[in-house]
Amino acid sequence: MLFRLEHLSHCYSDGTLALNDVTLDFAKGERIALLGTNGSGKTTLLHHLNGILKPTSGRVYFEDEPLKYDSKSLLDLRRKVGFVFQDPNDQLFAPTVKQDVAFGPLNLGQPVEQVKRVADEALRTVGMAEYAEKPPHFLSLGQKKRVALAGVLAMQPQVLIMDEPTSNLDPRATSEILHLLLRLNKEYKITLILATHDVDMVPLFAKKLYILSKGKLVSEGSPEELFANAELIRSVSLRSPRIAHLFEVLKKEDNLPINPRFPLTISEARKEILRLLGYRNENEEKETSNR
Amino acid sequence: MHIMEGFLPHPWWEIWFAISAVIVIFGIYKLSKLTKKFPEAKPLLAVMGAFIFVLSALKLPSVTGSCSHPTGSGLAAVVLGPAIASVLSTIVLLFQALLLAHGGLTTLGANIFSMGIVGPFVGYALWIASKKARVPTSAGVFLAVALADLSTYVTTSVQLALAFPGTSFADSFITFGSIFAVTQIPLAIGEGILAIFLFDFLAKYKGKLLSSMNVIGLRVGSQSSEDAE
Amino acid sequence: MSHVKLSAEIDRYAYTNALSKSSPTTKLFLALSLLLLSVMSPSPIVPISIFLTSTVLLLSFAKIPCRFYLRLLWYPIIIVAVTCVIIAFFFGYQEPFTEVNLLGLKWTVFKDGITLGFTTFFRVLGALSSQFFLVLTTPMTSIILILRKARVPKVLIETSLLIYRYIFVFSEVMETMHIAQDLRLGYSGWLKKLRSMSMLIGNLFIRTLEQGERTFTAMNARGYDGNIRVLEDQPKPSKTALAAITLFTVALAIAAYLTMNIRIV
Numbered sequence: 019m020l021f022r023l024e025h026l027s028h029c030y031s032d033g034t035l036a037l038n039d040v041t042l043d044f045a046k047g048e049r050i051a052l053l054g055t056n057g058s059g060k061t062t063l064l065h066h067l068n069g070i071l072k073p074t075s076g077r078v079y080f081e082d083e084p085l086k087y088d089s090k091s092l093l094d095l096r097r098k099v100g101f102v103f104q105d106p107n108d109q110l111f112a113p114t115v116k117q118d119v120a121f122g123p124l125n126l127g128q129p130v131e132q133v134k135r136v137a138d139e140a141l142r143t144v145g146m147a148e149y150a151e152k153p154p155h156f157l158s159l160g161q162k163k164r165v166a167l168a169g170v171l172a173m174q175p176q177v178l179i180m181d182e183p184t185s186n187l188d189p190r191a192t193s194e195i196l197h198l199l200l201r202l203n204k205e206y207k208i209t210l211i212l213a214t215h216d217v218d219m220v221p222l223f224a225k226k227l228y229i230l231s232k233g234k235l236v237s238e239g240s241p242e243e244l245f246a247n248a249e250l251i252r253s254v255s256l257r258s259p260r261i262a263h264l265f266e267v268l269k270k271e272d273n274l275p276i277n278p279r280f281p282l283t284i285s286e287a288r289k290e291i292l293r294l295l296g297y298r299n300e301n302e303e304k305e306t307s308n309r
Numbered sequence: 310m311h312i313m314e315g316f317l318p319h320p321w322w323e324i325w326f327a328i329s330a331v332i333v334i335f336g337i338y339k340l341s342k343l344t345k346k347f348p349e350a351k352p353l354l355a356v357m358g359a360f361i362f363v364l365s366a367l368k369l370p371s372v373t374g375s376c377s378h379p380t381g382s383g384l385a386a387v388v389l390g391p392a393i394a395s396v397l398s399t400i401v402l403l404f405q406a407l408l409l410a411h412g413g414l415t416t417l418g419a420n421i422f423s424m425g426i427v428g429p430f431v432g433y434a435l436w437i438a439s440k441k442a443r444v445p446t447s448a449g450v451f452l453a454v455a456l457a458d459l460s461t462y463v464t465t466s467v468q469l470a471l472a473f474p475g476t477s478f479a480d481s482f483i484t485f486g487s488i489f490a491v492t493q494i495p496l497a498i499g500e501g502i503l504a505i506f507l508f509d510f511l512a513k514y515k516g517k518l519l520s521s522m523n524v525i526g527l528r529v530g531s532q533s534s535e536d537a538e
Numbered sequence: 539m540s541h542v543k544l545s546a547e548i549d550r551y552a553y554t555n556a557l558s559k560s561s562p563t564t565k566l567f568l569a570l571s572l573l574l575l576s577v578m579s580p581s582p583i584v585p586i587s588i589f590l591t592s593t594v595l596l597l598s599f600a601k602i603p604c605r606f607y608l609r610l611l612w613y614p615i616i617i618v619a620v621t622c623v624i625i626a627f628f629f630g631y632q633e634p635f636t637e638v639n640l641l642g643l644k645w646t647v648f649k650d651g652i653t654l655g656f657t658t659f660f661r662v663l664g665a666l667s668s669q670f671f672l673v674l675t676t677p678m679t680s681i682i683l684i685l686r687k688a689r690v691p692k693v694l695i696e697t698s699l700l701i702y703r704y705i706f707v708f709s710e711v712m713e714t715m716h717i718a719q720d721l722r723l724g725y726s727g728w729l730k731k732l733r734s735m736s737m738l739i740g741n742l743f744i745r746t747l748e749q750g751e752r753t754f755t756a757m758n759a760r761g762y763d764g765n766i767r768v769l770e771d772q773p774k775p776s777k778t779a780l781a782a783i784t785l786f787t788v789a790l791a792i793a794a795y796l797t798m799n800i801r802i803v
Contacts, residue, residue, distance in 0.1 A: 065755075068759055070755055070758060070759055089763060092761075093761050093763070096759060096760065096761050097761070100759075100760075101756075101759040101760075103752075103755075103756050103759075105752070107707050107749075108749070108752040108753055108755070108756045109756040110703070111352070111699075111700055111703050111704075111753055111756070111757065112699065112703065112768070113678065113679040113682065113699055113702050113703055114679055116769065116771070117679070117768055117769055120767075120768070120769045121757075121760055121766075121767070122760040122761060124767035124768075124769070125760060125761030125762060125763065125767060126761060130769065130770075133769060134769065134771070137769075151553075152553065153549070153553065153677075153679065153702075153703075153706075154703065154706075155546075155549075155703075155706035155707070155710075156550075156553070169760065170760070173760065173761075313614055313617070313618060313662055313666070314573070314662065314665045314666050314669045315573075315576055315577055315585075315661050315662040315663075315664065315665025315666060315669075316618070316621075316658065316661075316662050317577075318577070318658070318661070319577060319578050322577065337691050337693060337694060340693050340697075341691065341692070341693045344693055344764070345764065348754075348762065348763070348764035349750075349751070349754045351693075351696060351697065351700070351754075351764070351766075352700060352750045352751075352753040352754045352757065353747070353750035353751070353754070354697055355696075355697045355700030355701050355704060355750070356700070356704050356708075356746045356747070356749050356750040356753070357746060357750070358697060358700075358701040359700075359701045359703075359704035359705045359707070359708050359746070360708060360742065360743060360746045362701065362705050363542065363705060363708045363709055363712055363742070364739060364742075366542045366544075366545065366709070367542075367712070367735070367739075396693075396694070396697075397697075399694075400694065400697060400698050400701055401701075403698075404678075404698075404701065404702070404705070406669065406673075407672070407673055407678060407681060408545045408548055408549060408673070408678060408705070409544060409545050409548065410548065410610055410614075410666075410669060410670055410673050413665065413666075413669055414570075414573060414669060414672075415573060415574070415577050415665065473625060473629055473654070473658075475625075475628060475629035475630070475631065475651075476629075476631045480628075481629065484624070484628055488624070499732060502729075502732050503732050503735060503736050503739070504736075505736075506732060506733050506736030506737070506740075507736040507739055507740050507743075509736075510736060510737055510740035510741075511740055511743065511744075
């Protein structure tokens with residue numbers, strides 16, 4: 019297992035119990051989403067994966083070894099596990115884009131020439147190479163998010179953790195970030211773990227979904243499994259993706275013979291509609307693997 | 310109240326540079342000891358410096374209708390102590406010269422002395438004294454901030470009078486002092502009242518403040534907000 | 539709020555002007571040489587030529603819009619002009635020049651006062667224009683990196699790098715909060731203004747502390763160990779340019795020496 023959390027609890031100094039006895043496993047190469055409302059403990063959980071927070075009780079294992087919190091072990095962990103923060107203004111502190119991207123690799127003690135190379139490459143990957151010499155305050159929020167991502171990619175991590183990667187982004191910037199993440203997972207085999215409350219985005223991205231509520235792990239499974247359980251979703255103050263909701267209404271109110279596993283994405287919905295209308299799609303088999 | 314670039318003739322700008330350097334270097338020494346012990350102090354001090362800069366760019370309404378800006382050095386001194394406040398003021402003044410074209414590079418030394426050393430020191434001393442004398446908090450805050458402001462402008466007048474003595478230093482001091490008094494006295498009163506409101510507001514967030522101040526290991530800061538109750 | 543916007547504008551010019559790509563060391567060397575010459579010069583002749591040099595460099599080489607340059611210049615010029623008139627009127631005592639009737643009183647104006655007033659005015663003008671040359675052509679980042687090379691203490695450099703970044707973050711926050719207050723009429727009446735402003739500053743201060751903690755966390759996540767390491771990737775100064783500047787400086791210094799005894803009246 020890549021990560022294993024065992025009976026993890028975290029209590030902040032002001033007394034809030036942010037995580038309450040969470041046990042779970044994250045597999046390598048996976049695309050994982052943590053779903054929950056604001057204050058459900060997603061961010062706190064993520065902060066444990068990269069050693070930013072220490073558990074109040076319980077344990078965190080990375081590659082089957084318990085995390086150690088001395089500075090050398092932490093540096094080692096942080097090279098492998100990159101963390102992109104929700105607000106890029108927290109992360110971008112350097113006066114220029116390139117300086118900021120170079121910060122991580124320089125901390126890893128890489129030689130200057132190599133740092134320049136990886137920084138340029140990371141900026142190209144996120145499509146921000148032409149902004150290398152600009153100060154961050156010249157950029158839009160979407161651009162800042164991409165630079166923040168580049169700053170972490172430059173450390174060449176195996177795991178990428180992102181807190182609300184699409185919050186406050188316009189539709190176009192959202193889809194750009196999503197495609198970028200999918201590409202990183204596919205081409206570089208980077209394990210992706212992200213926290214979100216954007217239920218419409220989850221099925222587009224995640225293979226594996228964990229639902230948190232009030233600091234507890236409520237459920238885990240594939241997005242299809244979990245979103246099929248409407249009661250569960252409502253009990254944690256979330257909702258189904260819009261598309262699934264539409265099909266739920268069509269089934270309940272109009273008694274259409276819809277599969278109990280509601281479609282979650284446009285391509286799934288298209289298939290279901292075609293099935294209902296009696297069309298047979300010849301490429302059906304192919305499309306299933308393409309979602 | 311910054312002295313403009315080029316206004317101080319040789320040798321006065323060099324003299325003020327030398328005097329300020331001694332104190333600022335002491336501050337830097339204290340600062341690097343602090344940041345070695347607490348790496349989290351660096352970002353925290355930096356955001357405070359940025360805060361002072363932004364504050365100084367804020368226009369303060371003054372009674373005469375003219376606008377000027379709060380110095381923030383009083384607050385910095387109460388929270389951080391005068392030595393470290395002088396280092397932060399140095400950086401802020403340099404940024405004001407380079408990013409706002411406000412104040413100058415050759416006059417930096419003189420401006421550091423009036424705004425970053427005398428002002429914070431007077432404010433800090435009055436703050437401690439007013440607490441010892443059990444003066445009500447709001448009066449203590451008002452006195453510390455208003456007089457820190459006034460002492461800054463008196464210092465500036467002294468600096469100008471020394472550089473341009475005319476017939477006598479005293480005459481010149483009175484001339485410069487009375488020109489500034491028109492804008493600076495109402496401004497000092499304004500900033501003093503502002504500080505009372507501000508202190509009230511911050512007292513509500515005492516817990517948060519205390520924990521942050523303890524992070525940088527400044528007992529002075531935490532004690533003062535404790536006594537504020 | 540206009541000051542905050544001004545710093546953003548100056549910053550933008552520093553990154554986008556026509557000289558932004560040339561070596562920051564050269565620009566800093568030139569600006570500081572001109573600045574020191576202006577301040578040290580005993581007569582107005584050299585500062586006037588420095589003012590003309592910087593203005594030409596700014597307007598026709600760096601392509602800074604004339605309007606913006608004048609906007610920066612006019613406010614300090616007025617202040618310094620008024621001050622210098624006061625100096626001219628009140629600070630001389632050696633040789634009477636003329637008498638003026640003002641407010642029913644007779645004022646004697648002395649020759650040395652007038653000379654001092656004039657000299658000071660042009661000294662400030664020369665110094666200001668060299669300061670503006672530096673400020674408008676050289677990005678803050680480059681200046682900080684040069685200071686770093688010049689072995690300025692590390693704490694100072696690292697703190698400055700962070701301060702530069704967060705000035706713009708907080709300016710944005712402050713402007714948003716100010717607009718929000720303004721919309722709810724928080725700025726009608728003097729005392730109300732002060733109260734609203736104190737809340738704004740207080741809020742900003744609290745945000746500041748939170749930001750400090752979050753930045754620290756984010757830096758930690760990328761392996762921060764108490765040292766902020768930076769890449770040095772700046773255009774190298776050309777030796778010819780540095781030599782030319784030195785020559786020009788020496789020529790001006792000689793001119794300053796020769797014109798030392800010029801008196802205006």
